[in-house]
Every structure is written in structure tokens, then in C-alpha cells.
Amino acid sequence: MRPMDNDPAVIDEMLSNSRTIAVVGMSDKTSRASHNIGKYLAANGFRVLPVNPALTQVLGIECYPDLDAAQAAAREATGAGIDLVDVFRASEFVPPIVDDVIRLRVPYLWLQDEVIHDEAIARARAAGVKCVQNDCIFREHARRHQSRPA
Numbered sequence: 001m002r003p004m005d006n007d008p009a010v011i012d013e014m015l016s017n018s019r020t021i022a023v024v025g026m027s028d029k030t031s032r033a034s035h036n037i038g039k040y041l042a043a044n045g046f047r048v049l050p051v052n053p054a055l056t057q058v059l060g061i062e063c064y065p066d067l068d069a070a071q072a073a074a075r076e077a078t079g080a081g082i083d084l085v086d087v088f089r090a091s092e093f094v095p096p097i098v099d100d101v102i103r104l105r106v107p108y109l110w111l112q113d114e115v116i117h118d119e120a121i122a123r124a125r126a127a128g129v130k131c132v133q134n135d136c137i138f139r140e141h142a143r144r145h146q147s148r149p150a
Contacts, residue, residue, distance in 0.1 A: 006132045011140050014108045014130060018083035019047055022070045022106075024097060025088035026050035028058045033112070034088035035059075037138045041086075044141065049074060049082065067100040084108040086137055087115055094120045102127045110137050 023038045026048075030036070039059055042048040050058040053065040064070040067085065074081050085101050087094065087110065094117035101109050101124060109124050111117070111133035121131045132140075 006135055010130050011132055011135075012144070014084060014110065014132065015137075015141055015144060018108060019045075020049065020074050020078065020080065020082050021046050021084045021086050022049045022051050022064075022067060022074075022082045023086045023088065024051045024067070026052055026055075026058050026063070027088075028055055032088075033136075037086075037088075037112075037136070040138050041141075044145070047074075047078070067097070067104060067106075071104045071106075082106050084110060086110045086112065088112050089115065091115050091117050095123075098124045098129075101129055110135070112136060 021041055023034060026034045026038045028035065038048050038050060042059065048061060049070040050061055050063040051067060051070050052063050055063040057063050064073060071081050081104065085097065085106050087097055089097065094111065094115065098120040107130060109129050109131045113134060113136050116134045121133050124131050
């Protein structure tokens with residue numbers, strides 16, 4: 001495995017252990033992947049915290065301007081913080097998101113399809129954050145969910 005490949009065991013762990021997911025770049029446009037994947041996550045038992053400074057609400061869920069506000073809301077509501085940050089932003093915006101994830105001590109970071117930043121991911125991993133990049137959380141969750149015996 002190359003250093004930046006995604007580890008299937010880490011994906012399993014992330015999907016099993018995460019309950020509260022901040023979706024950075026979640027859109028209110030129904031044609032956008034971020035909207036539909038956020039909706040899927042919410043429908044599949046995850047607490048979704050949309051993060052988008054241009055919106056106040058998505059899917060009837062309060063939207064937060066940044067990860068700090070989302071983390072504060074998660075802690076207030078559940079006593080625990082964000083478990084996973086799911087990123088739907090262009091790759092060049094990843095480094096400051098990684099800074100926030102490290103500072104806020106979020107254990108998991110997921111960069112969606114075509115979101116790749118090896119240096120930022122290496123920095124996050126060095127800080128103890130388990131990471132996935134250039135993969136789809138919906139696709140990975142659905143694959144695992146469908147393969148479970150009834």
C-alpha cells in the first residue's frame with residue numbers, strides 16, 4: 001500500500017465509530033453531491049452538521065459557518081464533539097480545514113471524490129487523525145451496508 005492509499009480497515013472503523021458528521025461545503029442545491037450525500041447520511045442514522053457560511057439551513061438542519069461553530073453545537077447537543085469531517089471543497093481549501101480538524105481534535109477526516117491533498121493528509125495523520133481521501137463516503141457506506149446479512 002502506498003502511503004496515501006486508503007486503508008479499508010480505517011474506512012470500516014470510521015463508518016462504525018462515527019455518529020456526528022460535519023459536512024463541509026454542504027449545498028442546499030438538490031443537484032449537488034454534497035446535498036444528496038448529506039441527506040443520505042442523515043437518513044442512515046448519522047447526525048449531520050452542514051458547514052457552509054453562505055447558508056443558514058440545509059434539509060431543515062441548522063447550517064454552521066465553520067467547524068468551530070459546528071463543534072460547539074455538537075458538544076452542546078450531545079456532550080461529545082464531531083466524530084468525522086466530510087469535505088466537499090476543492091483540494092486547495094483542504095489545508096486550513098486540516099488545521100481546524102487537528103485543533104478541534106476531530107478523530108476522522110474524509111475527503112470526497114477528487115478532493116486530494118497529500119501534504120495536508122500527511123500532516124493530519126501525523127497529528128493522529130485517521131484519514132480517507134479521494135473516495136465517497138456514500139459509496140463506501142452503501143457497499144458495507146448492502147453486504148451485511150439480513
